Amino acid sequence: MLETKALSASLGVEVTGVEDPFDDALIHRCVEALKWRGVLLIRGVHLDDEQQIAFCARFGEVASVRGKQVFTVSLDPTMNPSAEYLRGTFHWHLDGTTDDDVPIKATALTARQVAMAGGGTEFASTYAAYENLSEHDRKRCANLRVVHSFAAAQLKAKPDPSAKELAGWRRLPEREMSLVWRRRDGRRSLVIGATADRIVGMDPVESRALLDELEESCTQERHRYTHDWQVGDLAVWDNTGILHRALPYDRSSERTLHRSTIVGDEPFG
Template sequence: MESVAITPLFGTEFRGIESLDDEIAVARIAEALRWRGVVLIRGANLDNETQIAFSRHFGELVTPLPNEEIMTVSLDPAKTVAAEYLEGTFSWHIDDTTNDIPAKATTLTARQVAEEGGGTEFASTYAAYEYLPEHEKKRYEGLRVVHSFEAAQRTVYPDPTDEQVAFWRTLPEHESSLVWKRRDGRRSLVIGATADHIVGMDPDESRTLLDDLLAWTTQKQFSYLHDWEVGDFVMWDNTGMLHRAQRYDADSPRLMQRTTIVGDEAWS
């Protein structure tokens, strides 16, 4: 079993794993997930049952539909009821920012890939915060940000209907620290498409700050693009990794299987 850094600042690729039930393999992957944020196993070719079983090593699984611990990711509405919602995954985001406790981690297995586009990009908000100039860290200290489903959907539908807006606003907003002081001592940024505004700040100033911070976090040194091959398995720390899908045609055969692991640390 060999591990190789994906980028200098985050991400680990594992090679030569004989079994994902092996306790040593699970422990090493867990350690890499915690400190490196993204784990890649190329050509793992996990079936649904194996992906679910492996994911359970890390905690209870979210069930997007009753009694279903795995979700189909596709833009084809015939394959998943979430096809329309998945348009929002083309924007940088962290999942569950409107919940009290975000999902701990997410896994994806590639069943089919797009002919063009369809890669998944990751950006480390841990590394982005660590490399901020000290005066910027002081500027962000104590700021709080409001996250909403509406903010994310407006990146997909910039001119929504009244009915769309009314539905979006039935879903709860959530306020958190802009800089999340983690229980392990690290700090990460809570930003992305759901970040609507900074509490108490002029709206234009707030939007500029959030856009600038997102641009800083997603620059090349803090990010990684994974070009999928059939059978690839990727797992990431949802609490500290921004992610997004590269655009691909709605008629593309791209199909992923996803599990999501229930979180255990509330936003501060």
Template sequence: MTAATTGASAATGDEAALDAREINPRIGTEIRADKVTLLSGDHAATLRDLLEQRGVLVFPQIGFTDDEQVAFTETLGTLATERKGEKLYNVTLDKTVNKQADYLKGSLYWHLDGTMNEVPILASLLSSKALGNEGEGDTEFCNTYAAYDDLSDEDKAAFEELRVVHSTWTTLLYYEPEPSLEMLQQMMSIGERELPLVWRHRSGRKSLVLGCTAGHVVGMDRGKSIELLVRLREWATQPQFVYRHTWSVGDLVIWDNTGTMHRATPYDPASGRLLQRTKLAGEESFA
């Protein structure tokens, strides 16, 4: 981890400064601050700017309670609730804790959240409540802004107008290559969406829209389409674009869902690994 400070706001009076340090040159910033400072909301604009520029913010062992995590999320934007209105969601493959744990099997593959939605969530916040087995259950992130920026001019021109069909059932085939017809039809009922390969953001920046929900490029030969999507996934997940977080209890990690992909590394569902998620509501449609 480097010691370069990026965008930290200056302290005035009794106000504590944010100690913001780059983790990798292309992705990730570690934030050191106390709970009072973070929950005040005084640095929300700085944190949002850092999130958009750096993709991932890490708050080591901040140890937020459930209520504090919700409150901190609300300082950064509009909290997005879960399907039944819950503010917090248990991220675990343990079915005794999360009855919908099977749906999370897709989280073991590179993806961004909300490809089935008109407006995907802006960001997710994960806090670590319990660790799994040693060496398992890390979370990886890749910066799809930086991956786009480093493409050749020739590639940028070739990809500018391409569109890709995304679906949840495409992800199903990653972890259940021979699903039952009933399971396949259930996932297909969620539908599919045609999205741009290159997302033109309101800020003027551009990012790649990829991941395990990406099925095929519209109007392209099937084989060539798969080759292109795999090539770009490999490109976007090169080491220079990736940050891998090894969890400690109490860590909080925020990532910009509009400019990163993420995945969990495999872990034993019975290991006890438990993360808790809150989400920021989306503010920008795919374009």
């Protein structure tokens, strides 16, 4: 029997009793869960790549990069050419804050192999964080704009880079956007995380303190869910309002996840 339960007070839905992952009733529940609860988990569904693409397509257009719609997430550089940059994913972030005006709508991960220790994924709701701000803090944040950069995220992961590394990171363009994202459906969320470098026009020390304060508030236990992967698990989350990070695991681990993303339709703003 198809059943759903909350993963935490602030976010997430786990779906159990799944016999057919493409059943219309299941898909309807999943679409609603993703919209209103931010994180969708189906344990042990064991989708292959083709099925993962088909499942994601029920939520929107599946993004394709150089003809691929499924990408391997691994610290093994022979499996993932971008493995070196995955260190940045150990810090809270939203995907796409430095890339596009319209971020990806959602991300899906299927677990193919898991780490013996660590390697979970944590999620935190920036919708819930905004809703729980005091009226004073909402007014303080209302018109602030934040500069996001790839360098800011990489410096968290590697605070002592070589001059060549730092120069390479800083060659990538920065992006400026509102701290408070006023959504089409009337909700508000915060655009924060590891890429949030500085608040425009604010003293650097005060800027860093406020960004750190907001991230700490957003990621406190009541707004957070930690997922310990099992082989075959599928997790899908709203990339526009859910911060996420990988928990550390051994670089030699065979932890392997397959990732697909769903094209966004709402620009940062």
